[in-house]
Amino acid sequence: MPVNSILGVFAKSPLKPLELHIDKVNECASLLIPFFDATTSGDWDEAIKIRKQISLLEKDADSLKREIRLTLPGGLFMPVERTDLLELLTQQDKIANTAKDISGRVIGRQLVLPQPVQAAFDAYLKRCLDAVSLAKQAINELDDLLETGFRGREVELVAKMINELDIIEEDSDDLQIQVRRQLYALEEGLNPVDVMFMYKIIEWVGGLADLAERVGSRLELMLARN
Numbered sequence: 001m002p003v004n005s006i007l008g009v010f011a012k013s014p015l016k017p018l019e020l021h022i023d024k025v026n027e028c029a030s031l032l033i034p035f036f037d038a039t040t041s042g043d044w045d046e047a048i049k050i051r052k053q054i055s056l057l058e059k060d061a062d063s064l065k066r067e068i069r070l071t072l073p074g075g076l077f078m079p080v081e082r083t084d085l086l087e088l089l090t091q092q093d094k095i096a097n098t099a100k101d102i103s104g105r106v107i108g109r110q111l112v113l114p115q116p117v118q119a120a121f122d123a124y125l126k127r128c129l130d131a132v133s134l135a136k137q138a139i140n141e142l143d144d145l146l147e148t149g150f151r152g153r154e155v156e157l158v159a160k161m162i163n164e165l166d167i168i169e170e171d172s173d174d175l176q177i178q179v180r181r182q183l184y185a186l187e188e189g190l191n192p193v194d195v196m197f198m199y200k201i202i203e204w205v206g207g208l209a210d211l212a213e214r215v216g217s218r219l220e221l222m223l224a225r226n
Helices: 003-012 016-030 032-040 044-071 082-109 115-139 142-147 153-189 192-224
Strands: none
Touching: 016 032, 016 044, 016 082, 016 115, 016 142, 032 044, 032 082, 032 115, 044 082, 082 115, 082 192, 115 153, 115 192, 142 153, 153 192
């Protein structure tokens, strides 16, 4: 997005650009579901196509992040601390980076998780992406929070979302343990190098939920200061 456009958005709301960014990040991460569907069905042409879409969205999010950093207003009239907004932005951006890294590593080695593991992995992936989606919803409440002066029912709604993020992150940890156990039981019949990368992919997918939870934590800290 051009600088002039970002400045126009800031003129309307100092918080709206963060909402635009998290929307792009969520769109990027959500493509991992069709991406892994394509890999498990052996459709690598489709997987490569989706990987390119993920990469483009990550690049868009990164460009938006840079423009926000360059144009984020400073001074006395900001409703929240500039450093808090920048930290939120950093955590949001890491989600898109992680989605790109996951898809790139899978394509690079044409990794396919063993069939007995796939159902558990799909549930795990979707739960981690639930966290990203909920982080997006929480950030998209920022404008309403600003309008209410960070008071009242709007704050309670966001606090509830932040609490739900913690629950989802705990769920994803439990699901990760299940996936890792199932993969461990099959290790002997698999390529050892591929297994090492499979564990790394499992870890990175969990990182999506961890990062979403960090977005919630930064938002919670921001609310506590208002």
